[in-house]
Amino acid sequence: MQLIDGKAVAEQVKQEIAAQVAAMVERGEKRPHLAAILVGHDGGSETYVAAKVKACEVCGFKSTLIRYESDITEETLLAKVAELNNDPDVDGFIVQLPLPKHINEQHVIEAIDYRKDVDGFHPINVGRMSIGLPCFISATPNGIMELLKRYNIETRGKKAVVLGRSNIVGKPMASLLMQKANPGDCTVTICHSHTANIKEECLQADIIVAALGQPGFVKADMVKEGAVIIDVGTTRVPDATKKSGFRLSGDVQFDEVAPKCSFITPVPGGVGPMTICSLMKNTLLAGQKAIYK
Ligand code: GUN
16 A cells, blocks of 8 residues: 655645746746635634645745635625736635635636636636636646646546535546546546445445545445545544644545555645645646636
8 A cells, every 4th residue: 555645745846836936037027926815714714725825935926815704795705806807916816615605605706717716616617627628627636636647546447436526626526537638537436425325336446536525434345455545535523632622534434444555645644735736836827827818
């Protein structure tokens, strides 16, 4: 069994990005600029956004954090989105999800100029991805593809099972794994809360991507010997031994599953760091106007 070290790969990719940014600045080009909007004080969102701002520093990007209290109106948020769309200094921006219940997330996502949508959530980017056109690709699935590539994991002709059908992980993950590319060329099955016989589906899989948000869902008796296991879960579970009072739990019962795998991602330190790194990659592409002029 080989552990997939997402933290190490992410550090390496960020150094590669930083070198490209240094060369851009050397040539007199503009430093890429990422803006992030954070609404409210959700613990997870605070942590993720702080990590994104820090990663910008490492990559040599300019970053701007815009904060609102959770009682902000949708109208005010949409006005800020319009302002960022029109700000020539901002190359790309994100609105951290989830948003408070009174705000329609889809309205906000669709208000973002797709050319600055470095999260890859806008329907134009999602649509372009699904037919294999250049676009901003959703960060978590893109980070997973990068891990498969850098660990030389064979995907062609393999059976992949994606657990979870969210718009930001499950659906784009399935699209990328089935695309005519390397990595890609998988035969993909998506499983969800209404799938009959999830265990049998998993037992046939050469690659399992677990993105359900259910701690420890994937057990040893669901995994074929030699399978590749990618764990996207990051549920906060109470843990009195930790200073924070919680620990992150993946969707895979790591201790019992790991001995059966050829490759497995740990939680934390697997997919998580790659997600932020993919956002950095998209920001670099936005700054270079490499996808859209
Ligand atoms: N919430 C959880 N993951 C993400 C992400 O990748 N982008 C944004 N904007 N919000 C998230």
